[in-house]
Amino acid sequence: MTNTPPPTNGKIRPISRWGTPILHRAVREVAPADLDTLDLEALTADMFTTMFAADGVGLAANQIGVDLKVFVYDLTDLKGQRSWGVVCNPVVETRDGPREGRRHHAKGEQHQHQQQQQQHQQQSMTEGCLSYPGVSASVARARAITVRGIDQRGKAVEIDADGLLAHILQHETDHLNGVVYGDHVSSEVRQRMDTEYKELESKPAYPEDWPVTRTKRRWII
């Protein structure tokens, strides 16, 4: 990450919705040859520009119909700390908490201890998705993670994240593996989301080519 802000001079591209096949299968890894033959600089500029137009904090390449493991993100947390970047071929590793004292526990206690530890390592947060705009749901994910990959120039990237940033990085990595957050929720929650989405679809809030076309915002006073 550098101190310069991410590019905003790309093209705004339409964002694919859940149900589009490219969002429900793993897309292909960026190969070393791609760094020379594909204009990943232009692709990531388009992705940042599209994400900003949609008021998003993360966007995966397959959300704009591109079959490549690339995502971008940009989050300013409540303390004003800005984190942004590009990750190609992301791999998420959950960071474990301390494991001390386990061998002194009886078998049953050990099992309980592990369960508590696992619960401790998960956190639930409300998520939304630019490919299913207007609805949200609570999703449990690993609390602290490390993401490794390369940037659009092939340089190694390693990001330690927790809290909301950890959720975003896992959400985007999931996208590139064909998983959407609706796959993580119960069937009852998914039904509620689908109903809300259908209601929204009948209104002009999110035109088919959103965010290329955006309906005018009304000031609410």
Ligand SMILES: [Zn+2]
């Ligand atoms: Zn998403």
